Amino acid sequence: MSYTAATVQLLDIEGKLVTSDATAEYLPYIEKLSDDQLREFHRQMVVIRRFDIDAANLQRQGQLAMWIPSLGQEAAQVGSGLAARPQDHIFPSYREHVIARIRGVDPMRIIEMLRGLSHGGWDPKEHNNFHLYTLVLGSQTLHAAGYAMGIQLDGATATGNPETDEAVIVYFGDGSSSQGDVNEALVFAASYQAPLVFFLQNNHWAISVPVTRQSRTPLYLRPGGFGIPGIQIDGNDVLASYAVTTANLDRARSGGGPQFIEALTYRMGAHTTSDDPTKYRDNEELDFWTKADAITRYEKFLRSRGAGDDFFAEIEAEAADLTADIRRRTIALGVPEPSQMFEYVYSEPHALMDAQREWLANYEASFEGGEA
Amino acid sequence: MSVENLSMAKALNQGLRQALLADPKVLLMGEDIGPLGGVFRVTEGLHAEFGDNRVLDTPLAESGIVGTAIGLAMRGYRPVCEIQFDGFIFPAFDQITTQLAKLTSRHHGSLTMPVVIRVPYGGHIGAVEHHQESPEAYFAHTPGLRVVSPSNPHDAYWMIQEAIQSNDPVIFFEPKSRYWPKGDVDTSASGFPLHSTRVVRPGTEVTLVGYGPMVSMLLQAAEIAESEGTSVEVIDLRSISPIDYDPIVASVQKTGRLVVAQEAPGFVSVGSEIAATVTERAFYSLEAPVLRVAGFDTPFPPAKLETAYLPDADRILEAVDRAMAY
Ligand SMILES: Cc1ncc(C[n+]2csc(CCOP(=O)(O)OP(=O)(O)O)c2C)c(N)n1
Numbered sequence: 127m128s129y130t131a132a133t134v135q136l137l138d139i140e141g142k143l144v145t146s147d148a149t150a151e152y153l154p155y156i157e158k159l160s161d162d163q164l165r166e167f168h169r170q171m172v173v174i175r176r177f178d179i180d181a182a183n184l185q186r187q188g189q190l191a192m193w194i195p196s197l198g199q200e201a202a203q204v205g206s207g208l209a210a211r212p213q214d215h216i217f218p219s220y221r222e223h224v225i226a227r228i229r230g231v232d233p234m235r236i237i238e239m240l241r242g243l244s245h246g247g248w249d250p251k252e253h254n255n256f257h258l259y260t261l262v263l264g265s266q267t268l269h270a271a272g273y274a275m276g277i278q279l280d281g282a283t284a285t286g287n288p289e290t291d292e293a294v295i296v297y298f299g300d301g302s303s304s305q306g307d308v309n310e311a312l313v314f315a316a317s318y319q320a321p322l323v324f325f326l327q328n329n330h331w332a333i334s335v336p337v338t339r340q341s342r343t344p345l346y347l348r349p350g351g352f353g354i355p356g357i358q359i360d361g362n363d364v365l366a367s368y369a370v371t372t373a374n375l376d377r378a379r380s381g382g383g384p385q386f387i388e389a390l391t392y393r394m395g396a397h398t399t400s401d402d403p404t405k406y407r408d409n410e411e412l413d414f415w416t417k418a419d420a421i422t423r424y425e426k427f428l429r430s431r432g433a434g435d436d437f438f439a440e441i442e443a444e445a446a447d448l449t450a451d452i453r454r455r456t457i458a459l460g461v462p463e464p465s466q467m468f469e470y471v472y473s474e475p476h477a478l479m480d481a482q483r484e485w486l487a488n489y490e491a492s493f494e495g496g497e498a
Numbered sequence: 499m500s501v502e503n504l505s506m507a508k509a510l511n512q513g514l515r516q517a518l519l520a521d522p523k524v525l526l527m528g529e530d531i532g533p534l535g536g537v538f539r540v541t542e543g544l545h546a547e548f549g550d551n552r553v554l555d556t557p558l559a560e561s562g563i564v565g566t567a568i569g570l571a572m573r574g575y576r577p578v579c580e581i582q583f584d585g586f587i588f589p590a591f592d593q594i595t596t597q598l599a600k601l602t603s604r605h606h607g608s609l610t611m612p613v614v615i616r617v618p619y620g621g622h623i624g625a626v627e628h629h630q631e632s633p634e635a636y637f638a639h640t641p642g643l644r645v646v647s648p649s650n651p652h653d654a655y656w657m658i659q660e661a662i663q664s665n666d667p668v669i670f671f672e673p674k675s676r677y678w679p680k681g682d683v684d685t686s687a688s689g690f691p692l693h694s695t696r697v698v699r700p701g702t703e704v705t706l707v708g709y710g711p712m713v714s715m716l717l718q719a720a721e722i723a724e725s726e727g728t729s730v731e732v733i734d735l736r737s738i739s740p741i742d743y744d745p746i747v748a749s750v751q752k753t754g755r756l757v758v759a760q761e762a763p764g765f766v767s768v769g770s771e772i773a774a775t776v777t778e779r780a781f782y783s784l785e786a787p788v789l790r791v792a793g794f795d796t797p798f799p800p801a802k803l804e805t806a807y808l809p810d811a812d813r814i815l816e817a818v819d820r821a822m823a824y
């Protein structure tokens with residue numbers, strides 16, 4: 127699968143804006159942006175790619191148990207992530223590192239999860255409504271639907287003020303689209319007309335299984351059967367991702383009900399560092415998507431609008447600084463106290479936790495005494 | 499006699515291959531089990547050998563996998579489902595507990611449900627959330643399901659074939675931490691009953707019972723105890739439901755002390771069940787209360803804390819000492 131006649135693309139592979147009937151609705155969102163805003167897309171994509179590649183290296187060097195690369199999916203994520211307004215809630219899957227960063231989550235929180243130090247641990251309320259990663263595929267789509275229902279019950283949406291009206295965006299993959307939870311989320315969101323945007327990153331693979339095993343129809347058509355409008359975009363086009371997500375979130379926040387975006391992109395690397403994609407896929411596909419790379423085309427676009435070498439060098443320097451800083455902080459990470467296991471299991475005291483915490487403390491103390 | 503030195507992953511692979519060869523109705527189904535051979539490579543090479551109609555790389559939906567396996571079983575197939583990791587069995591929990599487990603009973607026996615669900619489980623692999631859990635008690639608690647777990651490559655080779663031959667649903671828990679160590683597999687032996695506990699190490703003073711990943715830990719503890727002067731008998735449960743109690747009761751009648759160990763949380767667990775039953779059946783032989791060593795009753799912690807969470811030889815020995823002190 128590659129792009130189709132229905133794929134909305136604002137920036138072609140050569141980095142040129144596409145003006146057509148299909149793009150007319152979306153180009154105004156781009157025309158409104160300042161040069162600084164346009165450059166911000168690039169900065170986010172380049173910095174996260176460098177971080178991502180270095181995190182995979184950290185895994186190879188034994189610093190992380192695993193890494194989940196986002197390589198190749200930067201445009202889908204940066205565009206949609208920057209489209210969300212401050213009051214919006216974001217329910218990620220587990221690959222949206224750059225959106226976490228955009229919403230103020232220190233990348234170290236993700237490093238810590240993949241080093242085996244935490245299962246999440248950030249408070250969405252203090253991180254611009256960026257919720258925790260969810261590893262059980264598709265579960266988060268129902269949480270997002272429920273959250274959006276709550277927004278609606280609170281009357282915090284569709285008041286006519288886009289500056290305060292809230293909406294929700296949820297991320298999931300092509301493989302996850304087969305889960306019952308995802309289909310139930312579509313039903314609930316449609317039934318209650320909840321202000322929710324489903325953002326499906328179709329990176330064409332679910333570990334070793336191609337998207338063709340999940341769906342015989344392009345995935346953007348599936349929500350139609352649930353009564354939810356669907357649209358397919360070029361997920362490697364950061365401008366399309368930004369403009370279409372902005373339009374969809376605004377429709378959702380102004381009483382238009384749930385929306386669905388399928389972003390066509392590609393998992394350029396392994397599923398995780400535990401995976402070996404040479405066992406199941408060929409290079410032809412990879413070649414196509416290498417040519418369709420998001421960053422290469424966007425650099426051309428920015429250069430055509432006057433960005434010079436110093437701008438790109440500045441971003442490179444920022445990326446290098448971030449990765450050096452992450453590397454330094456990763457290596458310095460300690461190990462949590464075992465007693466931490468018993469914290470937060472319940473929000474109120476619990477007899478079994480107290481008993482086991484005490485047992486473990488005594489047990490550990492028995493070794494310090496030189497016994498056992 | 500034909501003995502091969504195999505890892506458990508390879509032994510399971512060979513057992514599955516034998517089952518596929520023996521019965522054209524046997525099917526494998528699961529996520530990534532085709533060309534990739536499963537994330538643990540247990541089905542490696544089987545798709546190439548048996549093709550799309552015997553080894554099904556399914557859409558990504560566990561309820562779908564088990565639900566359609568039920569339908570295939572109704573049609574006369576013997577599906578063997580792979581759940582990719584312990585923590586991902588729950589989308590299928592409804593199909594397993596409300597349907598798979600009950601259909602034979604609801605049909606008054608006229609329908610059998612020869613479905614095997616393979617589940618890699620347990621810790622000690624340093625993985626992220628939902629990839630190291632031990633959910634066996636949920637299934638052992640469900641009437642209508644058989645639940646087993648091999649501890650070594652030889653048992654794995656035979657038990658997977660017996661599970662596939664069973665006309666009842668079998669939840670087959672594969673200890674991930676034991677996938678890679680090699681052991682001798684006698685492929686010419688005639689196997690053993692699926693639900694039979696085995697005394698793996700004879701001893702006289704304390705009985706240790708465990709299953710799956712815990713057995714090697716128990717043997718390690720037994721050796722240390724021996725070197726410190728305590729004679730320990732180790733029993734591999736192999737089957738969690740039903741439990742073959744006779745060898746356990748016989749052992750306790752001899753030793754008078756029982757320690758049960760598991761990775762799963764201890765509250766309402768397999769260990770609790772064994773403690774209760776042995777207390778009922780061998781009360782007058784007991785010199786000490788039956789003691790449980792288990793994972794704590796918390797969510798499985800981040801990987802860097804797993805060694806503090808999971809019972810190890812020291813935690814087992816601490817219980818052995820307590821039992822001996824009565
Ligand atoms: C319920 C569940 N089943 C299985 C898995 C194991 N698993 C992790 S990622 C993955 C593939 C996901 O594919 P997709 O939804 O396309 O997302 P991508 O990884 O491509 O971003 C699988 C099978 C899981 N995490 N959760």
Ligand SMILES: [Mg+2]
Nearest residue numbers: 299300331332
């Ligand atoms: Mg995918």
